Amino acid sequence: MLAAILLTMVACNSSDESESTQASPSQDNSQTADSSDVETEINTIETATLSEDITKEENASTKYREGKKEEYQEKLKETKKEMDELQNNPEADSTTALKEVQGNRYEVWDDMLNEIYAILEKQLPAEEMEQLREDQREWLDLREDTAKGASLDYEGGTMEQLEYVTVLANLTEDRCFELVEDYML
Template sequence: MKRRNLFVVTTLSAMLMVGMSACSQSSEEDAANQPESDAVSVDSSADSTTASDANEKDQSKETSVESSTPEQDDPVTKVEGKQTYIEKLDNIQKELDAMPDKKDSDKGVTNAMKNYYGVSYEKYDDALNEIYALLKKELSPEVMAELKTEQLQWIEKKEEKAEKERLKYEGGTFENVAWYISLYESTKDRCYELVKEYMRN
């Protein structure tokens, strides 16, 4: 009986130890597996954070691109006031035509022609400066840079043309008249060109 009890106790002890050892292994395995699952969840949350950050960055880029796109795609190429400036230019000519020197100028009186075309050139030159200043203020920088280059080329051609006209009459009484007529005509034409090309109603 004592032997049987001893056998049972020994067997139970052995089973208990095997069970405990199995439990401890299983808890060790659980512990070993636990950091991996945590790591996966941390990594996946890091991925989701990175993905959401990337989406926010992409959206902010899209927003900034959208906000800057209108300027790039649609530079200001025309300004308001076309009709107003055409009327202003037409009125300059009406004022000039009402000058006392106009009648004598039409008759070919040299002094009257010199005075009339000298004043006419100055009036349209002032108008041209006013138009150019408005365009410089309102047009987009890219368009204005092109216009500036074009305007400098135009000034050079205008002066060359006037000089050629003057030289035709060099030494004569009509020399300065020819020069002023050329300057007046070129400048008047340029005023209308700028208004028609760079302005809208």
């Protein structure tokens, strides 16, 4: 009798399994459909999030670009005012003191030039930046040649080095204003 009960149970289980197997494909289809719907929804969410992130980056980039020109125009005006005061009111009138003043002016303007250039590298499209790099290299050579040429008027004298560094400072100051005005966004 126990054997008959066991056989009945096994038969019932196998029929449940076959029903389960037969029901399974439709369940799989609905699960596949449900799974596909979920994947589509996830992809839609990911795409929307990605689009949002890109928009945020573009807005941040635009925000970075906006206002820099005005900010740097003001910064250049303030720097010029400070450097003009330094130049017009040296602590001493000796050539050595004047060279120090002009050397300080040159250093401040050169630092400002490098700061402006770094901003332009972030703002400008690659092709425009490459062209600016070439122009900047040519300008650096021109600045050096112009300063050397001007200092030769005082060759061998105490004013030679003063004229050289003064021309470097003046040309670098002018270039700062030019880059901000012509290139900065």
